[in-house]
Amino acid sequence: MLDTETTGLSPLNGDRMVEIGAIEVRHRSVQADRVFHHYLNPGRAIPQEVVRIHGIDDAKVRDAPCFADIAEDFLAFIEGATLVIHNASFDLGFIMNELRLAGLADIQHVPVIDTLAYARKRHPHQRNNLDALCDRYQIERGHRELHGALLDSELLAEVYLAMTGGRQFSLGMDIPSQPASSFVQLPEQARGRDEQAETANIMQRKPPPIAAEDIEAHQAMMERIHRESEGQLIWQYASESHETV
Secondary structure: OEEEEEOOOOHHHOOOEEEEEEEEEEOOEEEEEEEEEEEOOOOOOOOHHHHHHHOOOHHHHOOOOOHHHHHHHHHHHHOOOOEEEOOHHHHHHHHHHHHHHOOOOOOOOOEEEEHHHHHHHHOOOOOOOHHHHHHHOOOOOOOOOOOOHHHHHHHHHHHHHHHOOOOOOOOOOOOOOEEHHHOOOOHHHHHHHHHHHHHHHHHHOOOOOOOHHHHHHHHHHHHHHHHHOOOOOHHHHHHHHHHHO
């Protein structure tokens, strides 16, 4: 069960993680001794409107490690596991981005269960955030004044077990997992998608009408440049090379 807290809503806008927490569930039992938790220095200021949500300010993480410092330990902790995350695309987007920035392999093949997607199917047209699910399944959350990655992971474990029928079934038995790559788009992928869309729009446009005199003037200018550069008209060579391919 995994959760993160961040400086904002999108790693594509430069937001970073400030906390990561995970707790292991094995044989439908929470393993209290199998916990991964770190506050993280995001390398940027944490906006006050975000601090009001999770209570993590610049002072709290000033001496904390950055994600790259704990990345290997994190990967070791989740090795062989299925990640259960509420709104998986959000947390995975940040984790995959941090791994990319640290120069480490991503976790695109790790199996993931998104409890938000499952809750929406199970309880359509209802609020399905973690607080609402705790109330619906009568899970005590009175000690939760602010969001926190580790606390939310613990609550998520109880919610998941309650949503999937209690403690008598095997974890993940009744909710299919999907690879992490199906939930998240890395920054370079988003840029490539946007560039392709931009290029597609340009290529689909009809060529503008060009008057014959403009074509002649253009050709004359190309010949002049070719002559004055002593034959160094590189785009002419590129065109000729293309024609011979």
